[in-house]
Amino acid sequence: MTKMKSQQKFEGIFWINNRLFTKNLVPDERVYGEKIIKMKQEEFREWDPRRSKPAAAIYKNLHQFPVWKGMKILYLGAASGTTVSHFSDIIGKEGLIYAIEISERVLRDLLPHAEKRKNIVPLLMDARLPENYRWVEEVDLVYADVAIKDQSEILVRNSKMFLKPNSFAMIAIKARSIDVTQRPREVYKQQRKILENFFHVIDFVTLEPYERDHGFFVLKRK
Ligand SMILES: C[S@@+](CC[C@H](N)C(=O)[O-])C[C@H]1O[C@@H](n2cnc3c(N)ncnc32)[C@H](O)[C@@H]1O
Structure with a gap:
């Protein structure tokens, strides 16, 4: 058996x-068929960059990744929970994720x-329509991956309502769901302008070869 080498990348995230x-x-539980390995009484789930955009961004050498133990997160576009489950691993039992999803069919799997x-x-x-969940408490991070045309505006609207001062947001931009006729680079530039009305951009990477025509922004509330 070969010896496994592990190295911490960000809090709760390991190479x-x-x-x-x-x-x-949750030991022995898989969420999407991912590989599980055990080392020194601890269990790790592989975070697949082809199934989860934050993982792709970390493979692309993102320098800032504001997810840590005990955090409260508002997650827009939770789907069946692939990425949500990794955020859940990182924030641990003291943290909480409000996982917003419009499709009943996919939410059922979560x-x-x-x-x-x-x-x-x-x-x-x-x-x-964040007014419909206005009872949600203030959070430390808003994450958006809804893959629709106005998702930067949606992120800003939700952050105005729920994000604590000096806190963070991240967004995965799918260029083709915003404008198929424009080059992705132009789309990222326009989206950056919308985001900069409310946030400082603290990091940005594109997600090729894991996701085509996707950009990933890390943001801090102004
Ligand atoms: C790209 S998928 C999300 C994948 C997920 N974030 C992951 O990494 O595991 C986009 C999701 O956003 C949901 N969605 C689209 N429009 C939405 C809206 N207005 N409000 C909430 N969810 C929405 C879709 O139903 C879909 O499940």
Whole structure:
């Protein structure tokens, strides 16, 4: 058996033999068929950059990744929980994710994981209408991956309502869902302008070859 080398990348995120992993909050449970490995009484789940955009951004050498233990997160576009589950591993039992998703069909697949993990609150809601979940508490991070035309505006609207001062946001921009006729680079430039009305851009990477025509912004509230 070869010896495995592990190195911490960001809090709760590890490189093990050149692949990315998070420490599994619920031992022996997989969320999307990912690989699980055990080292020194601890269990790690592989974070697949082809299935999850923050993982792709970290493979592309992102320098700032504001997710850590105990954080409260508002997550827009939770889907069935692939990325949500890795955020849930990182924030641990003291943290909480409000997971907004408009499609009942995909949210249904998140429910059994939310039951086991306890730090995920699945909410069948439209991220365009944050008034409908105004009872959600203030958070340390808003993450947006809804892949629709006005998602930068949606991120700003949600952040105005829920993001604490001096806190963070991240957004995965799918250039083709905003304008198929424009070069992705131009789309990122325009989206940056919208985001800079409310945030400082603290990091940006494109996600090729893991995701085509996607840009990933890390933002801090002004
Ligand atoms: C690209 S997928 C998200 C993948 C997920 N973030 C992950 O990494 O595991 C986009 C999701 O946003 C959802 N969505 C689209 N419009 C939405 C809206 N207005 N409000 C909430 N969710 C929305 C879609 O139903 C879809 O599940």
